Amino acid sequence: MNVTIYVRLSLDQRGDELGVQRQADECRAFAESRGWTVREVIADNDISATSGKVRPGFERLLASKPEAILCWHTDRLIRKTEDLERVIDLSVNVHAIHAGHLDLSTPAGRATARTVTAWATYEGEQKALRQKASNLQAAKNGTPHKAGIRPFG
Template structure:
């Protein structure tokens, strides 16, 4: 069990128009922290509102701050609404796994707890990151094609 857990939230837009608000994500993570008895320090609630995790040139200031907090040893657990809120590029997952090699980090979402030291869990996370990246690329391709067709 982590001694100090962080919450990470990022705005999500779904193709059907539904919106997972950052506040709802945070509420769900807080409820999960209560169930797991993971302590949350208010200084370690990170929110990237309206930030893409897929675009390579994107800036996610809260993500960067979270990684720095992990590196400093300020947090040893991360709660996130869903894995695709945290990572949509395999590159970002590898950065997190590198930190996990240096520090023991627990990762939890309402869909389950991941042990970043477990090769099985890392394998599943890598598949999920690849799927999320592909889904974002497909959406981008369709949006671009639609915009081109409207010209």
């Protein structure tokens, strides 16, 4: 089987791409252990899947017409239902080394994928609430807000 590996890291404060490299290395080893051929590795580094920004790697993945997709975890590939529906439209299976196989060729598999994605969306929204609360607490305490490399506030 030929697979296209997709890796993503939401925040890379140092810009060293070590997180996406770790994911890619694990995915390559996973594919090799199964006798799969890696067609291509596509990465989105330092890009959130929930921010609404275009993920160039994700767009390239969809356009590449993969035979199958391999990712480190499904939440690296999809966090929103609209993104899942675009993957479903590819009519390919998704293999996640830390979340299992999503068989998108069956109604049950698509239902499972939609459920998993709903929980990923939920976790993304909950994380945002925790971050906002932490930022508000820091502001009330006079602590500089550190959202990235440079503090401000």
